[in-house]
Amino acid sequence: MREDDKVLIDFCRQQYREFKVDDWISLSHISEQLKVAALFLKGTTWYKRDQELGMVCYQWGLELKQLPVLVKQYRFDCARFSGMLKKQIQFDGQGFKL
Incomplete structure (x- = not known):
């Protein structure tokens, strides 16, 4: 796993547990990948933060x-990102079974 992937996955995993709109907004200048990830996750049913991500995406x-x-x-691999994030969330014992 590339370091920037790890940072993005770790951030999204932490936000799954305790979502803070301000954290997303404050980091938006760092990575376009974060913006694509937010938009992608908003469209999923499993991340369960649609409303909060809607606020983030609206502000962006x-x-x-x-x-x-x-x-x-931005060459964002949705399937790869989704798989890695789901594994980390499952590893944490949060949420769903794969």
Whole structure:
């Protein structure tokens, strides 16, 4: 796992447990990958933070319909990201079974 992937996964895992809109907003300048991850996670049923992520994406001016373009632009691998994050959340004993 690349270091930037690990940082993103760790952040999203922590936010799954205790979501803070301000944490997302304060880090938005660091990585476009974070913005794509937020938009992707907003569109999932398993992350369970749709409302909160909606607020984050709204503040960033992002809409779910932009996801395909952003995924391509920033080479964001949704399946890989999703799989890694789900494994970490499951490892924590939080949420769902894979």
